[in-house]
Amino acid sequence: MALHRLSLRLRPTVAHVRSIHTSRYGRQQEAAAVDSESEPISVFRTQENDPASQSEKQIGQFYTLPAEHIRLLFPHGLPNRYQQQVKTFNEACMMVRQPALEAISYLKKADYSKPALRYLFYGVKGSGKTMSLCHSVHFCYTQGWVVLHIPDAHLWVKNCKELMPSSYKSSRFDQPLQATSWLRNFKITNEPFLSKIKIKQRYVWTKRESTEEGRPLGELVDQGTSRVKSSSDVVAAVMKELRLQCGHPESNFRLAVAVDGVNALWGKSTIKKEDKSAVDPEELTLVYNLRKLLKNDWIGGAIITTLSQTGSLYTPKSAYLPQELLGERGFDSMDPFIPLSVPNYSEKEFESCYLYYTERNWLQHPQSRTEEGKKELIFLSNRNPTMFDRLCGFL
Amino acid sequence: MSGYSLCFTAVVVFKRKTWLSLGQLAFPCVLCRSISQNSALCRKNLAAAGPEKFTAEFIQKQIEEFNIGKRHLANIMGEDPENFSQEDIDRSIAYLFPSGLFEKKARPLMKHPDEIFPMQRAVQWGKDRRPFHFLFYTGKQSYYSLMHELYGKMLNIEKHQDRLRSKGLFSKDGHKISLGMSRWLTKEELEALLVENISTHDYNRFIQIMERLLSMPYCNIEEEFVLRFRHLLQTQSRHQMVSALQKDENGVAFSSAEGCRKTSHSTVVLRDCGSGRLSVNGQDSLLYFPVLQDREQLMFPMQFTGTLGRFDLECTVSGGGRSSQAGALRLAISRALLSFLSPSEREMMRQAGLLTPDPRVRERKKPGQEGARRKFTWKKR
Numbered sequence: 001m002a003l004h005r006l007s008l009r010l011r012p013t014v015a016h017v018r019s020i021h022t023s024r025y026g027r028q029q030e031a032a033a034v035d036s037e038s039e040p041i042s043v044f045r046t047q048e049n050d051p052a053s054q055s056e057k058q059i060g061q062f063y064t065l066p067a068e069h070i071r072l073l074f075p076h077g078l079p080n081r082y083q084q085q086v087k088t089f090n091e092a093c094m095m096v097r098q099p100a101l102e103a104i105s106y107l108k109k110a111d112y113s114k115p116a117l118r119y120l121f122y123g124v125k126g127s128g129k130t131m132s133l134c135h136s137v138h139f140c141y142t143q144g145w146v147v148l149h150i151p152d153a154h155l156w157v158k159n160c161k162e163l164m165p166s167s168y169k170s171s172r173f174d175q176p177l178q179a180t181s182w183l184r185n186f187k188i189t190n191e192p193f194l195s196k197i198k199i200k201q202r203y204v205w206t207k208r209e210s211t212e213e214g215r216p217l218g219e220l221v222d223q224g225t226s227r228v229k230s231s232s233d234v235v236a237a238v239m240k241e242l243r244l245q246c247g248h249p250e251s252n253f254r255l256a257v258a259v260d261g262v263n264a265l266w267g268k269s270t271i272k273k274e275d276k277s278a279v280d281p282e283e284l285t286l287v288y289n290l291r292k293l294l295k296n297d298w299i300g301g302a303i304i305t306t307l308s309q310t311g312s313l314y315t316p317k318s319a320y321l322p323q324e325l326l327g328e329r330g331f332d333s334m335d336p337f338i339p340l341s342v343p344n345y346s347e348k349e350f351e352s353c354y355l356y357y358t359e360r361n362w363l364q365h366p367q368s369r370t371e372e373g374k375k376e377l378i379f380l381s382n383r384n385p386t387m388f389d390r391l392c393g394f395l
Numbered sequence: 396m397s398g399y400s401l402c403f404t405a406v407v408v409f410k411r412k413t414w415l416s417l418g419q420l421a422f423p424c425v426l427c428r429s430i431s432q433n434s435a436l437c438r439k440n441l442a443a444a445g446p447e448k449f450t451a452e453f454i455q456k457q458i459e460e461f462n463i464g465k466r467h468l469a470n471i472m473g474e475d476p477e478n479f480s481q482e483d484i485d486r487s488i489a490y491l492f493p494s495g496l497f498e499k500k501a502r503p504l505m506k507h508p509d510e511i512f513p514m515q516r517a518v519q520w521g522k523d524r525r526p527f528h529f530l531f532y533t534g535k536q537s538y539y540s541l542m543h544e545l546y547g548k549m550l551n552i553e554k555h556q557d558r559l560r561s562k563g564l565f566s567k568d569g570h571k572i573s574l575g576m577s578r579w580l581t582k583e584e585l586e587a588l589l590v591e592n593i594s595t596h597d598y599n600r601f602i603q604i605m606e607r608l609l610s611m612p613y614c615n616i617e618e619e620f621v622l623r624f625r626h627l628l629q630t631q632s633r634h635q636m637v638s639a640l641q642k643d644e645n646g647v648a649f650s651s652a653e654g655c656r657k658t659s660h661s662t663v664v665l666r667d668c669g670s671g672r673l674s675v676n677g678q679d680s681l682l683y684f685p686v687l688q689d690r691e692q693l694m695f696p697m698q699f700t701g702t703l704g705r706f707d708l709e710c711t712v713s714g715g716g717r718s719s720q721a722g723a724l725r726l727a728i729s730r731a732l733l734s735f736l737s738p739s740e741r742e743m744m745r746q747a748g749l750l751t752p753d754p755r756v757r758e759r760k761k762p763g764q765e766g767a768r769r770k771f772t773w774k775k776r
Contacts, residue, residue: 124679318682375703379671379694382681391687 044352044359046096051104051139054096060348062093062356065138073141075185076151077258079130081389089360095349097128099340100135106338107139107302112254115296118334120262121306123342124320126386129306130260132342136304140256145301146193146242148293149258150182154311156286157269163279168233172285173271179231179286183224186238193253194218199241205230217241236289243292247299255301257293261308265291266330268314291333305334344383353385357392365395449512457508464505481506514590537589538597542604548617549608556613570615577625579605584626637741640734650734654726656753659715663727666707667735673708675724689721696729696749700740706732726752 046061048054054063070078070092078086086092103119110117119136121129141147150156156178166172187194197217204210205227211220217238224234246255259265265287271279281287294303307325309315319325326334345353354374357363367373381387465484469476472487484505492503519536520526530536530543559565580588582598593601605624608614614621638652649666673693675683684690697703708728712720729749733741744750758767765771 124682318678372698372701372703375671376694376698379673379697379703380687380690382673382679384681387681 044355045093050142051135052108052142054101054104056098056101058096059098059101060095060346060352062095062352065092065094067092069138069141071188072191073138073147073189074134074149075188076181077134077137077149077260081386082131085389089362093356094131094135094138095128095353096135097132097342097349099128099342100132103132103136103304103338103340104139107136110302112300115299116255116257116301116303118294118296118303118337119305119340120322120334120337121304121340121342122320122322122325124344124384125309125317126384127342127344128385129308129342131385132340133258133260133304133306137256137258140254140258140302141189143254145254145256146190146197146246147256147258148186148239148242149189150290151260152308152311153259153261153264153287153290154308154313156284157264157267157271157281158311158313160271163271163273164229166232166285167230168236168285172283172288173273173279174229174232174285176228176231179235180225180228183221183231183235183238187218187221187225194221197241197245197251197253199237200244201241203233203237205233232285235286239289239293243298246301251300257301257303259290259294259303259305261311262294262305262334263307263312263315263325263327263330265294266327266333267312270313295333305337345385345388346383350378350383350388353388363392363395368392368395446513449515451517454508454512457512461505461508468505514587516590535591535593535597537591538593538601541589542601544620545601545604545608548620549604549611552608552611552614552617555616556611559613565612567612570613572609572615572618572621574609574625576628577622578628580624580626585624636730637733638730648735650731652727652730652733654723654728654730654752656722656726657715657719657756659712659719659723661710661712661720661723661727663711663724663731664709665728665731665735666709667705668707669705670707671704673710675710676712684717684721686717689717692721692725693728695725696732696744699744699747699749700732700736702732702735706735722753725749 044061046054046058046063048058049063049066051063070086099121103121106117106119121132123129137147137149156175160175160178162175162177164174164176166174195216195218198214199211199217199220200213202210202213203220205223209223209227211223220234220237220241224231224238227234242255245251246253265281267281269279269281269284271284273279282291294305296303307320307322309317309319309325312325315325322334322339323331354363354377358369363369365373368377377388377391381391465479466476468484468487469479471491472483474483488503488505494502496502519528519531526532528536528540530539533539556565579602582593582595585598585601586593605621608617609621638650640648640650642648643666647666647668649664651662651664653660653662655661673680680690680693684693693708694703697706710724710727712724714720715723726749729744733744733750736744760766763771
């Protein structure tokens with residue numbers, strides 16, 4: 001009887017001891033659980049924020065672009081929807097995809113004493129060509145290249161409010177507004193180089209104004225932004241200078257020319273002269289000089305371009321191949337080039353994009369978080385990045 | 396109205412007689428018709444006459460004419476007059492008198508007079524003008540005789556129950572009538588059966604007493620009587636055409652189906668591959684249907700059955716506009732899916748309305764109006 005009572009008294013103490021033991025063990029388990037919880041967050045994110053160090057292992061993962069870089073490098077380069085997304089999520093995450101990685105690997109391995117290589121991103125509408133272009137441009141920027149980024153060549157051939165006959169050549173036309181805005185953005189991007197590069201030729205603008213040899217490039221750009229009338233010629237001068245100088249061994253910079261919607265340069269334009277006849281893109285100063293730049297007769301740089309059907313004029317909606325969009329003239333001028341096809345998301349890429357949106361609480365609808373919802377999204381968007389983004393926009 | 400006119404003529408006749416007698420003419424005046432009659436009195440009061448009454452002889456004559464006509468029709472079509480059924484008659488009439496009218500009831504038809512002429516009550520009294528039925532003076536003789544019969548059946552059942560109780564075989568829940576999928580006749584149907592108008596109150600009372608009869612044990616002896624007033628519901632899943640499941644050379648099961656909506660026609664080949672690819676007329680679905688609504692329509696059958704990523708779709712579609720093409724494709728996909736599903740899932744799809752072809756077609760423009768429904772602008776002056 002006494003033993004029974006003793007065991008009764010002992011039992012709670014034993015239990016007490018056991019509970020202490022379990023609580024410590026439980027805390028260990030909790031700690032392990034926390035560790036394992038923090039891991040799934042980074043399945044679709046990668047810590048490698050430098051494009052140079054990214055490899056195939058990071059395909060499908062998101063890397064963060066530093067905010068400084070965005071402000072400097074892409075004042076006008078990113079797609080509109082992506083800019084809104086950056087503002088909403090307070091961070092700029094870009095997915096590492098195979099076409100961009102391929103372009104970057106070629107850029108790394110290329111021999112810069114040979115003529116510049118031309119890369120062309122092509123694909124169906126909304127498959128991520130502009131984003132791949134921006135990714136490659138980011139790589140060039142981190143490597144310290146001079147970046148000449150034309151966000152959309154289509155803007156130069158349509159909706160022109162002011163068209164002036166060129167002062168340099170009477171048969172050509174100037175577009176002062178577009179030229180000045182582009183020069184401003186160019187200045188923001190390439191601030192450090194503007195003082196280093198010196199021009200090798202004397203440019204005369206008017207009877208009283210001229211830029212002497214040896215002056216820094218920044219002065220030329222300022223001339224263009226302040227004197228709107230001659231801004232297109234300034235653009236032409238800038239392009240010429242950069243082209244001539246970047247091949248020389250004494251200049252220690254490389255030039256990256258990035259053009260989005262390159263098929264605009266060889267297509268038709270909607271700008272009309274006073275007598276209602278259409279203007280050929282060749283007759284526009286900006287386009288003419290850009291075409292000269294795109295010819296691979298200079299060394300020490302790379303030309304990265306994309307095709308775009310969205311802004312193009314007089315092309316069918318289903319056209320996305322280089323031959324169709326560039327036309328004969330364009331294809332002949334761009335040939336030879338390295339074509340890089342940009343497909344829709346693969347399953348892994350789609351999965352990681354879906355997880356990213358879920359983590360950012362962008363997909364609010366409860367159905368969208370289920371397996372069924374995911375299948376519906378795959379069906380409706382057909383794994384096209386733009387369509388998926390638009391769909392999730394109202395979910 | 397004819398009575399009134401007779402009266403009028405009679406009056407006229409009477410007046411003439413007196414006048415003539417006053418005039419002291421020798422010869423008797425002839426009953427002459429009034430030459431001028433008010434045209435308003437000639438017009439019959441159609442509303443007061445009630446529905447047109449057909450006599451029994453008239454109906455009989457119509458039946459004979461119908462039978463003779465049937466034989467003639469069989470001879471025209473070159474078929475056997477003896478075994479000429481109603482379906483054959485319909486077919487022949489549709490062939491001989493083709494009609495493009497949309498309203499089926501407006502097309503030419505040839506049916507037995509019993510189906511065309513409404514049932515009418517024969518004269519309820521004999522030559523001595525005494526009624527045949529003992530309940531004639533109630534006004535609703537068929538209804539009351541039915542209730543009387545019903546009560547008689549209930550007494551019958553109670554007598555049966557007493558007999559069983561006396562034998563000791565009575566049990567509370569014995570032998571009820573199995574109703575199956577049926578419902579009571581509606582008031583209109585009951586009126587058609589009794590060839591007499593009944594009020595809602597009478598109808599409710601009737602149904603009440605029938606329910607009471609059904610609740611009594613051992614009512615199966617009057618099953619035949621009760622079933623006369625029950626209407627069998629149509630079988631649920633009507634005959635569905637399920638396309639066969641075929642296998643192609645790689646052993647992959649596939650099925651094909653067609654669908655149409657408005658003026659679009661589509662064919663779909665559904666393959667059981669395991670990837671959710673979709674191609675329309677050789678193009679990507681995003682290119683062909685840029686609008687989200689159309690792609691949602693295509694997604695609906697597969698989302699409903701939960702087979703989204705399982706099948707590969709190859710679609711061809713032509714005609715119509717973007718919405719009707721999407722609708723046609725949706726119908727074709729649902730029909731093709733049928734062969735991969737179990738009967739319960741097929742029933743679910745049918746009830747969801749995925750298998751019903753949409754009958755809405757563009758309505759024609761009518762003369763005197765600007766469109767199908769829109770009238771011309773009404774100007775007051």
